[in-house]
Amino acid sequence: MPELPEVETIRKTLAPYLPGKEITGVEPRLAKAFRPDPETFAREVTGRRITGLSRRGKYLILSLDSGKRVAFHLRMSGRLLYSENPSPPPKHTTLILRFKGGEELLMEDPRKFGTVHLFTGKNLPPGLAALGPEATEKKEALANLRAAGERRKAPVKTILLDQTVLAGLGNIYTDEALFLAGIDPSRPVNQLSPDEWEKLYTAIRRVLTEGLAHRGTSQRDYVDGKGEPGTHQEYLRVYGRRGKPCPVCGQPVSYKRVAGRGTHYCRFCQQ
DNA sequence: TGCACCCTGAGC
DNA sequence: GCTCAGGGTGCA
Ligand SMILES: [Zn+2]
Numbered sequence: 001m002p003e004l005p006e007v008e009t010i011r012k013t014l015a016p017y018l019p020g021k022e023i024t025g026v027e028p029r030l031a032k033a034f035r036p037d038p039e040t041f042a043r044e045v046t047g048r049r050i051t052g053l054s055r056r057g058k059y060l061i062l063s064l065d066s067g068k069r070v071a072f073h074l075r076m077s078g079r080l081l082y083s084e085n086p087s088p089p090p091k092h093t094t095l096i097l098r099f100k101g102g103e104e105l106l107m108e109d110p111r112k113f114g115t116v117h118l119f120t121g122k123n124l125p126p127g128l129a130a131l132g133p134e135a136t137e138k139k140e141a142l143a144n145l146r147a148a149g150e151r152r153k154a155p156v157k158t159i160l161l162d163q164t165v166l167a168g169l170g171n172i173y174t175d176e177a178l179f180l181a182g183i184d185p186s187r188p189v190n191q192l193s194p195d196e197w198e199k200l201y202t203a204i205r206r207v208l209t210e211g212l213a214h215r216g217t218s219q220r221d222y223v224d225g226k227g228e229p230g231t232h233q234e235y236l237r238v239y240g241r242r243g244k245p246c247p248v249c250g251q252p253v254s255y256k257r258v259a260g261r262g263t264h265y266c267r268f269c270q271q
Numbered sequence: 272t273g274c275a276c277c278c279t280g281a282g283c
Numbered sequence: 284g285c286t287c288a289g290g291g292t293g294c295a
Pocket of ligand 1: 246247249250251266267269270
């Protein structure tokens with residue numbers, strides 16, 4: 001699933017190509033993915049030039065010369081693929097953008113959960129407007145985590161996945177960070193000590209930095225903007241390793257459901 | 272505040 | 284042939 005390191009890797013791989021491109025063709029193929037409707041989207045985007053490419057949380061954002069912006073959210077199985085020699089689109093294609101030189105940007109999404117938003121500067125999509133600070137921004141992110149720790153009593157994993165608290169973590173990096181910090185994912189957040197918050201944030205930074213260095217985790221569907229997989233799946237400590245030995249103590253990695261998500265952790269190393 | 276729901280392919 | 288995976292939204 002694309003989380004912060006994956007979306008950022010997609011952004012980096014598209015950055016050399018998209019800015020400056022003129023969009024000559026817009027083909028929405030999955031109507032329900034578009035906010036607003038696909039007809040408005042096609043009308044507003046056709047003929048525009050891409051002026052910028054950025055990321056906020058798990059959203060990838062294109063700026064257009066009209067002043068409008070397009071945000072993509074890939075959810076679990078979405079891919080954004082740039083090609084200079086387009087071939088016939090895959091079965092589950094949400095959108096095709098065609099450029100003046102014959103290149104294209106394609107959004108593929110077998111599970112069809114991904115969304116495409118068209119918006120203006122003041123009128124952000126609700127999910128984008130509500131995002132907390134980037135998980136990589138230490139001062140703001142840590143302050144928000146601590147504030148949540150004071151007024152909430154949900155499991156710590158629930159808070160890490162809450163994009164209004166900090167933006168960018170998903171199920172994989174959350175499990176990995178909690179393991180590195182030695183904290184049980186179901187611990188109520190109001191029970192964490194100041195020392196544990198510091199440790200947890202350090203672990204979050206570490207797993208995100210590693211994920212970025214490895215160009216993302218290709219556990220299931222993820223590839224970057226050029227179709228290349230990342231390698232961080234080879235470095236995961238607990239996620240997807242149920243029953244396999246804990247890298248620290250050697251006991252089998254445990255699995256349970258926390259915050260409605262499959263959760264991997266070590267019963268012996270995490271309290 | 273927490274959970275069902277959306278959806279399909281992979282894996283049993 | 285069935286179950287499961289998952290992020291954000293909408294609704295209780
Ligand atoms: Zn262990």
